[in-house]
Amino acid sequence: MNSQTILVVDDDPQIRDVLGVALERAGFRTVMARDGVEGLEAAKADPPALAVLDIGLPEMDGLELCKAIRRESNLPILFLTARDDEVDRILGLELGGDDYVTKPFSPRELVARVRAILKRAGPVVEATDGEPKTLRIGLLSLVPESHVCKVKETSVTLTSTELSILEKLMSRPTQVFSRPALVDAIWGPGMVVSDRTLDSHLRNLRSKLAEAGCSDAIETLHGVGLRMGPCRDT
Structure with missing residues (x-):
């Protein structure tokens, strides 16, 4: 996998152009697709480090494309959406997206979120x-x-964001993390992340761990x- 390749799937040529310029200026290589079917073929032919998916795609929408990709890999996925009320569905158990940006968006913000996701998905230092x-x-x-x-x-399959949250909590098991401190640790200082986004990831993570037999993994004070x-055993 080329760690510098970003797959962008959007049927709007102007958005593809804007994202292509912004991502390439940031040092990434981009692969463009116009619809969900083309996007799935591109993901299989040249596996990227991350995919940016618009929800409202022709042929196969972004939600179905995400499901198809998830059947093959844990590729990090950033969604483009026109509606804030889709957040729970995008980030929840049904899809497990890593993050989202609401249209209209700032290319600079999108690049920052791409970098944050890739940082979370990257390897950690060995012992x-x-x-x-x-x-x-x-x-x-x-x-x-x-x-793992x-x-x-x-085995519990986690998105890169869920894994980063769990790693941060497990690395300091006695520490109580405030919500702002946890957001800064996972997304990076200065990144604006809504409470709803964090709650969706936490709910998803807790549900997966509980289903595997650990319902008391994360405590809320x-x-x-x-x-x-x-x-413990549950």
Whole structure:
């Protein structure tokens, strides 16, 4: 996989041009597609580091395209949407998108979000003995470098954003993270991320871990923040 390749799927040629210029100026290589079918073919032919998908695509809409991509890989996905009320569906269990930008959008903001997602999806530093770092709490284990998460022997598939949230909490299991501190740690300082976006990722992450047998993995201290739970048998 070329770590510098971004797939952009949008039926509006002006948006494709704007994104192409902005991403290439930022040092990325871009591959363009005009509809969902073309986008899926491009993703298979030249697997990108990240895909930017418009929801309202012809032939196969962005939601169906995301589902098709998710059947093949955990490719990070950034959605373009004209409606804020689609956030829960975009980021929730049904699709598992990594982030979204609402139209009309700033190309600079989109590039910043692409970089933030790629940073979360990238490899982490290995432990000093050369073995990948493994985090363990109760029944839960996480190997961030290889994106492997398990509850006992049950594998849990996470998006890059979900993995980053879990890694941050597991790396400091006794620390209580305020919501702003968690947003800064995951998306980067200065990035504007709504409470609804964070809540969608947390709800999705908790649901996946609970389904695997760990319903107490993330604790909420009302008015204070979030921290890791014990992750015991449930």
